[in-house]
Each structure stands twice: as C-alpha cells, then as structure tokens.
Amino acid sequence: MFAGKYILSPMVRVGGLPFRLTCLDYGADLVYAEEVIAQRLLKCTKIFNETLGTVDFLDEDGGVCFRTTSKESDKVIFQMGVSDPDVAAQAAQMIEHYVAGIDVNMGCPKDYSIKGNMGAALLTQPQLIKKILCKLISVCSKPVTCKIRILESEEETLSLCKEIESTGVAALAVHGRTRYTRSSHPCNYDIIQKIKSVVSIPVILNGASLDINNRSDMTAVMKKTGVDSIMIARAAWYNPSVFRDPEPVSVREAVQKFMKYCIDYECPLHILKYTIGKFRGAFKDNQSSLEVTRHIETRLIYDYFGLGDYEVASKRTGDIQEEFQKKKRQK
Ligand code: FNR
CATH class of the missing domain: 3.20.20.70 (Aldolase class I)
Structure with a gap:
C-alpha cells in the first residue's frame, strides 16, 4: 500500500x-x-x-x-x-x-x-x-x-x-x-x-x-x-x-477544480481563500495571490475563475460554515 x-x-x-x-x-x-x-x-x-x-x-x-x-x-x-x-x-x-x-x-x-x-x-x-x-x-x-x-x-x-x-x-x-x-x-x-x-x-x-x-x-x-x-x-x-502525469495543468484550471469541490462540500469560505492564496500564479496581475485573496470578496473570486453560475446554481456556498466561523471568531 x-x-x-x-x-x-x-x-x-x-x-x-x-x-x-x-x-x-x-x-x-x-x-x-x-x-x-x-x-x-x-x-x-x-x-x-x-x-x-x-x-x-x-x-x-x-x-x-x-x-x-x-x-x-x-x-x-x-x-x-x-x-x-x-x-x-x-x-x-x-x-x-x-x-x-x-x-x-x-x-x-x-x-x-x-x-x-x-x-x-x-x-x-x-x-x-x-x-x-x-x-x-x-x-x-x-x-x-x-x-x-x-x-x-x-x-x-x-x-x-x-x-x-x-x-x-x-x-x-x-x-x-x-x-x-x-x-x-x-x-x-x-x-x-x-x-x-x-x-x-x-x-x-x-x-x-x-x-x-x-x-x-x-x-x-x-x-x-x-x-x-x-x-x-x-x-x-x-x-x-x-x-498529474506527465505535466501539471494550469493553476487556473486547478483552482477551478478545487473551488467546485469547495462548493460541493461546503468548505468554509475563509479556508477556500486561504488555500487558493498560495496557488502560484492564480491571478494574472502582479499582486501575489495571497494579497488578492485577503482583500477580494469571495463572490468576486468565484466570478474571476468563471464559477459564479456554478456557485449560485449549487446553492451550497459554504455560507453556513462561514457564518458559524464568524460567530466563533467574534466570541
Ligand atoms: C504542514 N505540515 C504538517 N505536517 C503534519 O504532519 N501535519 C499537519 O497537519 C501539517 N500541517 C501543515 C500545514 C501547512 C500549511 C504546511 C505548509 C505544512 C508539514 C508538511 O506536511 C510537510 O511535512 C512539510 O511542509 C515539508 O514537506 P514539503 O512542503 O517540503 O513537501
């Protein structure tokens, strides 16, 4: 094994x-x-x-x-x-x-x-x-x-x-x-x-x-x-x-796959952001991914990666977990 x-x-x-x-x-x-x-x-x-x-x-x-x-x-x-x-x-x-x-x-x-x-x-x-x-x-x-x-x-x-x-x-x-x-x-x-x-x-x-x-x-x-x-x-x-054998796919494609799973399995939004913040070259501009994901609204990230419709259609946005985490942080 x-x-x-x-x-x-x-x-x-x-x-x-x-x-x-x-x-x-x-x-x-x-x-x-x-x-x-x-x-x-x-x-x-x-x-x-x-x-x-x-x-x-x-x-x-x-x-x-x-x-x-x-x-x-x-x-x-x-x-x-x-x-x-x-x-x-x-x-x-x-x-x-x-x-x-x-x-x-x-x-x-x-x-x-x-x-x-x-x-x-x-x-x-x-x-x-x-x-x-x-x-x-x-x-x-x-x-x-x-x-x-x-x-x-x-x-x-x-x-x-x-x-x-x-x-x-x-x-x-x-x-x-x-x-x-x-x-x-x-x-x-x-x-x-x-x-x-x-x-x-x-x-x-x-x-x-x-x-x-x-x-x-x-x-x-x-x-x-x-x-x-x-x-x-x-x-x-x-x-x-x-x-992946033999070569990796583009980071954008990898982000899209990851984000779909985040939506499907209600990953808390702060985890989603934190994770793609380190994906290398996820964003086209000169800013580091980390910097962008810290400040950008999550909905805009979905749109940026072409997943806005998928997220809306799924109705499973991780919002419940995110709300829960927010409350926890406020305590
Ligand atoms: C880790 N590492 C780690 N190790 C472990 O045994 N349990 C864990 O939960 C974690 N958590 C963790 C979080 C993050 C964000 C990082 C970067 C690393 C250590 C990790 O599994 C690994 O041992 C080291 O990163 C060295 O391997 P790489 O990065 O050179 O492949």
Whole structure:
C-alpha cells in the first residue's frame, strides 16, 4: 500500500476534503488529511450528512472537525496529534471505518504540540512512541503509519527509526529536516537514504517540495534516494495538479477544480481563500495571490475563475460554515 506511491502530505487548514479530492483527481495515490488532535475527535459527534453524501465528525459547537466521503475512503489517511496511547486507540476506533489508514504526527514543532507533549515532542521519547504505536496497531484494523522529523544526529535518527520499525508500523514517513530547521532550508536526502538502508518497512520521503515542480521531479527524488514513496506538501499547495502525469495543468484550471469541490462540500469560505492564496500564479496581475485573496470578496473570486453560475446554481456556498466561523471568531 505504501510502495511506489505519490502522496499528499498533511496540511492543517489546507488538507480538507476539497483539497484532498482535487489532488486525487490529479493523480495522488494517497492523501493524508490535516492533523486532528485525538482529544478533540473524542468529543465529536458523528453524523451521516445526506445532503452532501459525507460522514462528518462535528465539534461540540457544531463546526466540522473532519469530513470525508466514500470517494476517498480507500485513499485517505487520518492523521492524529496525540500523546496518550489509550486516547490514540479510542480516536482510531472512532474513525477507522471511514479511512484507509491512521497516522500519528511526530513532527509538528509548533508550541501547542510541544506543550501538549505531541508532535516533535515525541521524537525524544522512543518508549512513549512505541507505546502509542503498539497500542494503535493492536486495536486498529487499518494500517498505522507515523510521520517524523529527523533528529540532530544521524545515530539518534537511525536508532529512532529502528525502534519505530519494531512496533510493526506499515510505513514510516520522514521529513528530512529537524524540528529546528527552517522550511526554506534544503531537505536532508542523505539521512533519508540511510534510513531506507537500515529498515525494511516502506520509507516515505517528505520535505522535498523546494525541488519539485512536476511528477517526474518526484520520481527523480525517489530514484536518487531509493525510498519507497514520496509525500509532498507545499508543491501540492502551489498547484495540486503537480501529481498529474506527465505535466501539471494550469493553476487556473486547478483552482477551478478545487473551488467546485469547495462548493460541493461546503468548505468554509475563509479556508477556500486561504488555500487558493498560495496557488502560484492564480491571478494574472502582479499582486501575489495571497494579497488578492485577503482583500477580494469571495463572490468576486468565484466570478474571476468563471464559477459564479456554478456557485449560485449549487446553492451550497459554504455560507453556513462561514457564518458559524464568524460567530466563533467574534466570541
Ligand atoms: C504542514 N505540515 C504538517 N505536517 C503534519 O504532519 N501535519 C499537519 O497537519 C501539517 N500541517 C501543515 C500545514 C501547512 C500549511 C504546511 C505548509 C505544512 C508539514 C508538511 O506536511 C510537510 O511535512 C512539510 O511542509 C515539508 O514537506 P514539503 O512542503 O517540503 O513537501
């Protein structure tokens, strides 16, 4: 399942259902969903949304925490942020029937993760990592993976990877930067190549976006390092059709596909804007997409991309979620 795959990397706010479906349409083999904190999922209520044809996990205040549909159920990996094995197991049991696999985020360097003993905080606690992964594997009927960053020394990194392998995970995704490395710095391909030589589970390389403009760039990185699969975040955000064989489509075409899915699945408007704000060259003028999307009215964006009629006809504009988010922000 994790060999020879071109994979969408998890991205908070970006990697919701519309973005995942867009990447799948363009040729991604698997899509990792944005991280959800396991404790948050446990407080959610599951509903079958018959209007949209989705399964929704709703927060206590009615907002969507995780939305999925059968269109992606054999391709989507649910990623959780977690520090407690039992909580991880409960969250996995809640979600496993609707997804293709479960992943644990062991790379997030953000304050909230570190303070919660999650994400990159786990990297220096191999015993806890093992407890979480072994527990998950023991209760879960779907493959379990984890996504790590490299540590400061090669020795520590290789030893951690071997410990992780010993839990029985289905694959290991490795971001070739430490928790202190800036994302503008090069990815450390050498260490990932070494990891591949010391473990026998599939290794998924992550962190290569600076070197990726199309699918053949991804293939070249896989060949160069000998890894099993590649997982891309920012290059997919710039243009989700980067997965397309042999070449991406124009950014405008990719935006249109993404926006249709946003309309179909009631994506909150602020997420839509935030996401296309990074699509490279989405707007013709000299302003950056980010600047334009911040200031432009959403309706004008629909019109700009020729989707005004589609949006009006669908009557599913995401307004409900947007209103909800607005109220939440005002509180
Ligand atoms: C991320 N990243 C990330 N990683 C993760 O494991 N879970 C997550 O939810 C997120 N969220 C997230 C949001 C955004 C906006 C970005 C840009 C990144 C990290 C990401 O998955 C990936 O590891 C890095 O971006 C490096 O890969 P690329 O960008 O070089 O392909």
